[in-house]
Amino acid sequence: xxxxxxxxxxxSEPVSVPTGTLISEAAEKVGIEINQPCGGQGRCGRxxxxxxxxxxxIRRRSALRLSAEDIKTGYAxxxxxxxxxxxxxxxxxxxxxxxxxxTDRTVGKVALPVGYDPxxxxxxxxxxxxxxxxxxxxxxxxxxxxxxxxxxxxxxPKLQTSLESIRNIGSTFREKDWQVTATLISKTWDxxxxxxxxxxxxxxHLEEDAPLWGVAIDIGTTTVSVWMVELLTGExxxxxxxxxxxxxxxxxxxxxIIVASKDGGSEKMRDLVVGTINDLLVRxxxxxxxxxxxxxxxxxxxxxTMMHLLLGIxxxxxxxxxxVTAANHIPTLNAVDVGLDIHPQAIVDCLxxxxxxxxxxxxxxxxxxxxxxxxxxVLFLDVGTNGETVLGSKDWLVTCACSAGPAFEGAGVLxxxxxxxGAIEEVWVNGETHEPTFRVIGGSKPEGMxxxxxxxxxxxxxxxxxxxxxxxxxxxxxxSRTRDGEHGGEYVVFWAAETSAGEDIVITNVDIDxxxxxxxxxxxxxxxxxxxxxxxLDMATQVLIGGSFGKYINVEKAVEIGLLPDLPWDRFQFxxxxxxxxxxxxLIDHEARNRIKEIAASMTxxxxxxxxxxxxxxxxxxxxxxxxxxxxPSVAKVIEDK
Numbered sequence: 001x002x003x004x005x006x007x008x009x010x011x012s013e014p015v016s017v018p019t020g021t022l023i024s025e026a027a028e029k030v031g032i033e034i035n036q037p038c039g040g041q042g043r044c045g046r047x048x049x050x051x052x053x054x055x056x057x058i059r060r061r062s063a064l065r066l067s068a069e070d071i072k073t074g075y076a077x078x079x080x081x082x083x084x085x086x087x088x089x090x091x092x093x094x095x096x097x098x099x100x101x102x103t104d105r106t107v108g109k110v111a112l113p114v115g116y117d118p119x120x121x122x123x124x125x126x127x128x129x130x131x132x133x134x135x136x137x138x139x140x141x142x143x144x145x146x147x148x149x150x151x152x153x154x155x156x157p158k159l160q161t162s163l164e165s166i167r168n169i170g171s172t173f174r175e176k177d178w179q180v181t182a183t184l185i186s187k188t189w190d191x192x193x194x195x196x197x198x199x200x201x202x203x204x205h206l207e208e209d210a211p212l213w214g215v216a217i218d219i220g221t222t223t224v225s226v227w228m229v230e231l232l233t234g235e236x237x238x239x240x241x242x243x244x245x246x247x248x249x250x251x252x253x254x255x256x257i258i259v260a261s262k263d264g265g266s267e268k269m270r271d272l273v274v275g276t277i278n279d280l281l282v283r284x285x286x287x288x289x290x291x292x293x294x295x296x297x298x299x300x301x302x303x304x305t306m307m308h309l310l311l312g313i314x315x316x317x318x319x320x321x322x323x324v325t326a327a328n329h330i331p332t333l334n335a336v337d338v339g340l341d342i343h344p345q346a347i348v349d350c351l352x353x354x355x356x357x358x359x360x361x362x363x364x365x366x367x368x369x370x371x372x373x374x375x376x377x378v379l380f381l382d383v384g385t386n387g388e389t390v391l392g393s394k395d396w397l398v399t400c401a402c403s404a405g406p407a408f409e410g411a412g413v414l415x416x417x418x419x420x421x422g423a424i425e426e427v428w429v430n431g432e433t434h435e436p437t438f439r440v441i442g443g444s445k446p447e448g449m450x451x452x453x454x455x456x457x458x459x460x461x462x463x464x465x466x467x468x469x470x471x472x473x474x475x476x477x478x479x480s481r482t483r484d485g486e487h488g489g490e491y492v493v494f495w496a497a498e499t500s501a502g503e504d505i506v507i508t509n510v511d512i513d514x515x516x517x518x519x520x521x522x523x524x525x526x527x528x529x530x531x532x533x534x535x536x537l538d539m540a541t542q543v544l545i546g547g548s549f550g551k552y553i554n555v556e557k558a559v560e561i562g563l564l565p566d567l568p569w570d571r572f573q574f575x576x577x578x579x580x581x582x583x584x585x586x587l588i589d590h591e592a593r594n595r596i597k598e599i600a601a602s603m604t605x606x607x608x609x610x611x612x613x614x615x616x617x618x619x620x621x622x623x624x625x626x627x628x629x630x631x632x633p634s635v636a637k638v639i640e641d642k
Contacts, residue, residue, distance in 0.1 A: 001018045001020075004017055004021075004083050005086045006086070006089065008089050015030045020083070027078060038079075039254070040255075044065065045064065045065025048075050048077055050074045052074060052089065053087065054086050054088060055074055062077060067486060122231055124183065124231055125154075126206065127153055128179075131146070131179075142170050142173055146173075147159050159184070160194075161345075162344075165198055165200070172202070181205055182201050185197050211230050211232070211290065213230065214297040215281065215297075216229060216298075216583035218300075219244065219301070219306040219307070220303075220306070221244065227583075228288060231297065234588040239284075240283050242280055253303065254403075260309055269309045274339045278292075294343065298340060298349070300350045300351065307330065311333075314326065324356060328354065329600075332348070334346065351364050352596065352601075353600060361578075363600040363603075364580075366582075367595055368582040371390070371393070372394050374393050376541040377540050378393060381522075381526065383547060391540075399604070400525055400606045400608050403521060404521040408451035408455070410454075413449065413454065413514060414508055421441055422447030423441045423450035424449045425450055425453045425552060426452065426453060438494075446505060455553065456557045459561050466491055467512065472489060473489030485506065487510045490508040493506060520562075520618050520622045524618040529606060532611070538565070541571065546578035560625060562621055562625030
């Protein structure tokens with residue numbers, strides 16, 4: 001097979017690749033990571049590069065998101081363009097990820113559960129021992145000597161440990177004249193009757209107030225969060241978060257599963273998420289003056305796909321009918337097996353999920369939300385790519401997930417972006433002039449629109465007549481803001497002179513269609529869930545919204561577009577990251593861990609793809625706010641008043 005020379009402008013050396021190699025694959029060979037948020041499916045257009053020489057040596061299998069002018073200029077999608085000759089390629093500056101997190105610097109006070117007693121709730125403990133040294137009259141082996149001492153001190157009848165601990169036990173005993181500190185776990189959720197485990201043996205007596213560290217981790221599709229916890233008290237000492245590095249290979253779980261199914265893809269995706277977690281562990285330990293190897297327990301939450309990718313478990317079956325996971329309940333693991341940069345024998349507890357698209361993040365979220373303590377019906381939502389919903393009370397729980405897509409996270413929208421600096425987060429449109437006013441994150445020039453901004457804009461455009469109930473832009477209005485563009489009708493949110501990139505920021509009919517499909521899927525999901533159990537949404541005494549996205553949603557605007565049910569505003573409550581909160585509770589309290597297990601087992605999962613009612617509900621919700629305006633009386637009144 002013929003070889004071709006590829007020169008990248010940001011690489012020090014060219015690379016030789018065979019015919020048929022994708023530009024993205026060639027870039028990876030020279031250490032260039034080109035963002036592919038759609039997982040290399042050619043849908044997002046964010047991997048576009050410029051062929052500066054040898055365009056005839058490139059075959060574009062797809063040019064979606066590229067105009068004829070773009071192609072004429074030399075643009076090509078790196079994930080869809082095959083190398084068939086010598087070429088020179090320029091890689092434009094890629095999207096930089098900037099966090100909008102106050103918790104990365106300061107920790108909000110996390111209250112301990114009411115009545116929490118670490119002596120009762122925590123299964124990891126530290127024991128100081130002074131052992132009698134061996135003698136000619138006492139030739140007991142070191143391991144037996146330790147077991148005897150621990151049995152006398154704690155009453156623990158049996159003990160097991162790793163080979164590494166056995167190898168080091170002798171030197172540890174003798175280093176500080178038979179004074180040692182043992183750190184052990186008395187029970188695990190999956191084997192409460194098994195022998196206790198010696199995690200580590202330290203020479204000398206550690207101070208009584210020496211911290212015993214654990215971490216609660218939430219692996220979100222977008223964000224990974226880590227809480228550092230002092231296990232002896234249960235107190236959260238620091239919080240850090242960062243974007244999941246897997247974003248560069250796919251913004252949604254389906255894209256990532258596809259990437260992971262390719263040769264070497266599983267290892268790559270695993271390395272990216274493990275790398276994200278380990279970077280955060282270093283950051284949080286540095287802040288507290290701790291060492292990562294001092295962390296003795298990690299409790300992990302996340303959706304089913306994230307768990308599979310973390311552990312290197314094939315996830316292909318999740319996206320293919322009949323949509324099953326390899327495992328919903330992962331046995332207790334050690335850090336060395338997972339790849340976490342903490343104590344090698346530290347306990348890693350991956351919380352249980354329910355089904356392919358209802359994972360541990362929802363099980364943990366249900367616990368931390370408190371809905372299982374409610375006598376009345378509660379609706380719990382995690383508004384994201386999967387749109388997970390739980391309906392129920394302390395007596396019953398039903399759940400479903402709908403594939404909403406990442407539109408509200410900025411993907412699939414021409415000028416969509418994440419909630420970072422430069423993102424428009426709220427918009428108001430004048431009903432007479434149709435001129436917009438806005439608020440931008442960071443106060444800088446706008447670069448695009450994040451989820452909350454898109455919801456706000458869509459609601460304002462609908463109520464001021466810029467779009468009709470089907471989401472079509474009215475290009476006949478007496479304003480230059482509406483016009484016919486390359487993708488049909490569009491509304492100009494910002495003129496080029498106002499933006500950082502020097503080009504008009506618009507929302508198109510195609511963008512609006514994607515947003516309508518996303519909101520329709522979410523609404524149809526919980527509407528069908530309610531119908532299947534014979535209740536109506538207005539029976540919900542509370543609507544609890546989890547996830548970081550929920551913190552920025554304007555309830556009024558979300559109702560106006562039909563994303564949320566039309567209920568009194570005082571019923572809505574934003575809980576933040578309920579997944580990491582649930583992981584924290586499971587970390588410090590084995591009873592809470594058992595409750596999560598029970599919650600996951602008790603939830604009735606409804607597969608919407610097998611429910612004919614979902615399609616009908618989805619089609620009805622594809623309008624603003626809905627085909628049945630009686631479901632949205634407050635919106636009907638606003639329309640009537642106008």
